[in-house]
Amino acid sequence: MNRRMGTRLLWAVLAGAAADLAGLGLIAAAAWLITRAAEQPPLAALSVAIVATRAFATSKGVFRYAERLTGHDVALRAQAGTRERLYQALIPPQQPRHGGADLLSRMVDDTEAVQDLLVRCLLPAAAAAVAGLAAVVIGLTVLPVTALVLTAGLVLAGVLLPAGTAAAARRWSARIAPARAALAARVADLVHGSADLAAYGADDEALAKALAADEALAALERRQARVHAAALAGGTLVQGLTVAAIVLLAQSAGASSVGTAVLALTSLVAFEPVLPLAAAGERLAGITAALRRLREVRSATPVIAEPAAPAPVPSGPLTVEIDNLVVRHSPRPAAAGTFATPGTSTAPGTQATPAAEGTPGTPAQDGGRAAVDGVSLRLGPGQRVAIVGPSGAGKSTLLAALMRLVEPESGGIRVNGVDLRDLAADDVRTLMTGLTQDPYIFRASLRDNLRLAGPEADDEALRKAVHDARLGGWVERTGWDAELGEDGKTVSGGQLQRLALARALLYDPPVLLLDEPAEALDEETADRLMADLLDVTRDRTTLLVTHRLKGLETVDEIVVLDEGRVVQRGTHDELVAAAGYYRDLWESEVLTRR
Ligand SMILES: Nc1ncnc2c1ncn2[C@@H]1O[C@H](COP(=O)(O)OP(=O)(O)OP(=O)(O)O)[C@@H](O)[C@H]1O
Numbered sequence: 036m037n038r039r040m041g042t043r044l045l046w047a048v049l050a051g052a053a054a055d056l057a058g059l060g061l062i063a064a065a066a067w068l069i070t071r072a073a074e075q076p077p078l079a080a081l082s083v084a085i086v087a088t089r090a091f092a093t094s095k096g097v098f099r100y101a102e103r104l105t106g107h108d109v110a111l112r113a114q115a116g117t118r119e120r121l122y123q124a125l126i127p128p129q130q131p132r133h134g135g136a137d138l139l140s141r142m143v144d145d146t147e148a149v150q151d152l153l154v155r156c157l158l159p160a161a162a163a164a165v166a167g168l169a170a171v172v173i174g175l176t177v178l179p180v181t182a183l184v185l186t187a188g189l190v191l192a193g194v195l196l197p198a199g200t201a202a203a204a205r206r207w208s209a210r211i212a213p214a215r216a217a218l219a220a221r222v223a224d225l226v227h228g229s230a231d232l233a234a235y236g237a238d239d240e241a242l243a244k245a246l247a248a249d250e251a252l253a254a255l256e257r258r259q260a261r262v263h264a265a266a267l268a269g270g271t272l273v274q275g276l277t278v279a280a281i282v283l284l285a286q287s288a289g290a291s292s293v294g295t296a297v298l299a300l301t302s303l304v305a306f307e308p309v310l311p312l313a314a315a316g317e318r319l320a321g322i323t324a325a326l327r328r329l330r331e332v333r334s335a336t337p338v339i340a341e342p343a344a345p346a347p348v349p350s351g352p353l354t355v356e357i358d359n360l361v362v363r364h365s366p367r368p369a370a371a372g373t374f375a376t377p378g379t380s381t382a383p384g385t386q387a388t389p390a391a392e393g394t395p396g397t398p399a400q401d402g403g404r405a406a407v408d409g410v411s412l413r414l415g416p417g418q419r420v421a422i423v424g425p426s427g428a429g430k431s432t433l434l435a436a437l438m439r440l441v442e443p444e445s446g447g448i449r450v451n452g453v454d455l456r457d458l459a460a461d462d463v464r465t466l467m468t469g470l471t472q473d474p475y476i477f478r479a480s481l482r483d484n485l486r487l488a489g490p491e492a493d494d495e496a497l498r499k500a501v502h503d504a505r506l507g508g509w510v511e512r513t514g515w516d517a518e519l520g521e522d523g524k525t526v527s528g529g530q531l532q533r534l535a536l537a538r539a540l541l542y543d544p545p546v547l548l549l550d551e552p553a554e555a556l557d558e559e560t561a562d563r564l565m566a567d568l569l570d571v572t573r574d575r576t577t578l579l580v581t582h583r584l585k586g587l588e589t590v591d592e593i594v595v596l597d598e599g600r601v602v603q604r605g606t607h608d609e610l611v612a613a614a615g616y617y618r619d620l621w622e623s624e625v626l627t628r629r
Pocket residue numbers: 364365366367398399400401406424425426427428429430431432433
């Protein structure tokens with residue numbers, strides 16, 4: 036927390052304490068006024084108390100307003116700062132330790148814990164401490180022994196009880212979290228698997244399981260609520276007993292009726308800011324868990340080591356040389372914090388639970404083998420190289436290494452003689468980037484979806500990119516301002532890939548990387564897309580990962596990968612002439628076209 040935030044927090048604490056003190060003063064002055072008035076003194080003897088009562092009543096409201104304003108201001112700023120730091124921590128590529136839904140829950144729910152920590156725990160505790168201290172001082176001046184009793188009561192209700200509720204909350208959450216996780220997994224099954232459940236008549240059984248999980252959770256929550264209510268009642272009981280003891284002590288010490296009333300009412304009011312601390316203690320347990328989860332995300336180490344002094348970005352026509360490159364992924368993360376059981380998806384926004392953390396992860400690669408294992412290749416200016424190979428051969432990993440998203444284990448990549456490790460990762464991606472395997476279409480207009488790759492691009496440049504991606508007709512029909520659905524749900528597979536291609540063409544990197552642009556498209560659409568793509572990339576330095584071989588006669592070199600290694604390389608004609616993976620794939624492609 037910086038100094039300005041510290042000052043703001045101090046103002047909030049002071050305003051809260053002032054509001055509680057004004058409440059205390061109000062009650063003390065009013066108690067004195069009422070009991071003294073009963074003795075029918077001259078009016079002048081009451082005038083100071085009358086003015087004080089009015090002043091305390093008015094200032095209490097003003098101070099409370101100021102506390103809410105400054106307290107929420109500082110809490111919301113702290114929350115925004117936490118979110119910003121979280122986003123910053125997520126920008127450098129890192130080993131994905133958290134699933135999408137889990138990360139979303141951390142960004143939304145857990146960052147709210149920062150707000151709660153300040154507004155519900157720290158500020159009320161500080162204000163309660165000041166008000167309690169003031170009440171003890173009043174007790175000390177009127178009848179010292181009552182100050183002792185009041186201190187004991189306040190410590191019990193304001194320190195021991197909250198510590199107890201915090202410990203109980205931790206224990207309960209350890210029991211409730213798995214039950215909530217089980218229910219969320221059942222609900223996710225019901226929602227995402229409803230069609231399959233209905234098709235196989237398994238919906239009643241799935242519903243019964245979800246209801247049973249719901250009942251188990253409700254039973255635990257009912258028991259937790261009873262403990263919670265008992266804790267709150269315990270606080271009120273301590274308050275009542277303390278006040279009764281103070282009245283008895285005052286009477287046995289022969290205190291005046293005015294003194295007794297002041298002591299009793301100030302003690303009563305001193306508990307007002309203290310009693311909510313039991314609930315704050317309960318919330319604190321959740322808050323510390325949330326802050327721990329946020330620290331985990333922020334402490335994730337980036338997979339890429341940035342150079343201390345990045346080299347200047349190479350310019351002019353680029354030559355990329357990959358030399359004996361070895362890339363090994365670290366083990367895939369556990370399904371940390373998600374509710375999903377294997378094979379189920381997680382409802383977005385669901386809360387991460389400690390219980391679900393630590394599920395055994397999927398091993399990265401069979402026997403820890405390298406995803407890319409000694410690959411060398413050269414891509415000169417204007418050349419096109421295609422990478423072909425079965426699923427899991429390491430094609431996408433190779434592109435990831437070129438985009439500096441993964442760190443090589445050995446070997447290296449040089450651009451115009453400069454090692455990629457000497458360049459800033461962002462600079463590398465200005466040189467080499469393109470169409471990723473899973474292009475994402477944002478819930479924004481078509482124009483904005485394209486502008487992602489060229490915020491400064493004018494209409495002419497946008498039109499050229501969609502024209503080159505052979506998307507002009509569709510864009511004319513749909514309109515530039517048409518809203519596209521999240522994840523491209525409102526466009527067809529072919530349009531989505533072409534939009535992503537238009538984006539890559541608009542960005543116009545010196546080296547264009549294309550990862551399976553025709554993936555998941557039907558035969559005809561894929562053929563058309565590949566033909567257009569090979570046409571538009573003519574004379575562009577391009578590395579193309581593909582499963583489709585039609586049209587590859589036009590590229591300069593084809594590299595066949597298998598299990599991370601280069602098993603064949605050459606032109607289309609050379610590879611078709613030799614026995615091996617490429618010829619087998621080509622023959623099966625030809626057969627399916629007949
Ligand atoms: N992030 C990752 N963490 C751990 N292992 C990974 C990761 N990404 C890929 N792998 C593993 O590395 C190997 C190569 O994967 P890669 O995605 O590069 O293959 P690919 O040839 O692109 O496959 P496909 O054609 O199916 O996309 C596979 O065994 C895969 O399981």
